[in-house]
Structures are given as C-alpha cells and as structure tokens.
Amino acid sequence: MTKYWIGVASADHVELGVAGGFSQLCHGKEAPLKQMKPGDWLVYYSPKQTLGGDEKRQCFTAIGRVKGAEVYPFAMSETFVPYRKDIDFFPDAKAIPLHDISTLDAWQKYRSSLRYGHFEIDKAFFLVLAEKMGLPMKYES
Template structure:
C-alpha cells in the first residue's frame, strides 16, 4: 500500500497561477527530479515568496494546493531554449492564500522554515493539514475527476 506524501513547492505567484490554470506543476526551474519524487495521490502546496520571478514585490503566502493526478512527467517547450518538465496536478479551485506569518508561531514551522530555499521538500501530514485547513480545503471534495480525499 502506497503511503500518501505531502510536499511544499516554492515558486513565484505568477508561475503558480500559470500552473493552476494549466493543471500542472513545474518545480525548481523545470527540473525533472522533484517531480519524480511526487507520486499519484500525493499532495502539493505551493509557497510563493514573491509576486513575480523577476520582481522584488513580496507575496510570502501559501498560494495553491492540489493532488498529483498521474505518474507521467513530460517536457514542455516554453521556448527553443527552455524545455522544463511538468507533472499534472488537480488543484483545489477555491484555495485561499494563507500568509506565511499566519503559521510561523507554530512549533511545526520551525522544523521546515529553512527548507523554503530548496524549492521542493516533504512535510508531515499534521503540518499539511494545518495549512490545508487554513487554505479552505475540505479533506474531501468533489472535482471534475470525482471525489478526492486525503488518500488514507
């Protein structure tokens, strides 16, 4: 039996919005390795330190949440010179942005705060549930693909 894993991905808000709109995840500047770690049924929460990649305007919020749909990882040509890898994600459409300061008082946050610089890292289920609840995700909700639950 596969155990569900819970992940944080770090990307600017403008890039997260493109992924949510397109139903995909693209992590660590398009690298394949982080996508390989995520398996169907795993959960992904995006944290956005900035509004846009090439801007200093801060966001500092958890900005999207979704579930890995399948195992496929595929290249996507954004230009001739840039062909990043992607994986399909079923994003929760009504997720609320949660400011980082809303969770920094939690003891669990101390365990993960230095990991934000890595771009992709695993978190435990309890910490995931705290963020998911604040983002407004019911742990069971209907999607166009059927009912999603926490996988356990």
C-alpha cells in the same frame, strides 16, 4: 503511502500552473517531480509575486493532488524545455500569509528548507495548511 510536499515558486508562476493543471518546480527540473507519486499532495509557497521581482508575497498560494505518474517535457520556447507533472488543484484555495502560521512549531522545522524549492512535510503540518486554505474534508482522504 501518501506524501505531502511544498513547492516554492513565484505567485505568477503558480497561477499559470493552477490554470493549466500542472506543476513545474525548481526552474523546470525533472528530479523533484519524479519524487511525487499519484495521490501525493503539493502546497505551493510563493515568496514573491513575480520571478525576479521585488514585490513580496510570502503566502501559501495553491494546493493540489498529484494526478498521474508521468513527468513530461514542455517546450516553452526553443531554448527552454522544462518538465511538468499534472496536478488536480483545489480551485477555491485561499492564500495563507506566512505570518499566520510562522509561530507554529511545525513551521519552524521546515522554514530553512524553502531554499531547496521542493521538500517533504509531515501529514500533520499539511492538514494545518489544508484547513487554513479551505480544503474540504472530502479532499483529505
């Protein structure tokens, strides 16, 4: 059964993941990635432009489908080895400002979950996000 997820990361980190075809969540933790199975969907929300920066972004910035089951470590430096999972991102996704959906009842149910960095959403809310981000119907199956 397909599940739908939101991941929270700065826009610059999301851009790296989209370019590399991977997801890295919650500062590189393995557990959130293990929850996602092949065929699941992931939508990224970016509260800020850069990690630790002050510039707000407050947009849903990327959308993609989990490609494989493998969660793997990736050495970014000698002291930082986060976990990643391969994602097939939709390259033409449009960023959606949070204010465009903030009045929806569905969002009200999820907004307090942003602090967790990764959480499941229902299909109906995912479809609202997917449509606004310009995801073609062929991707929704």
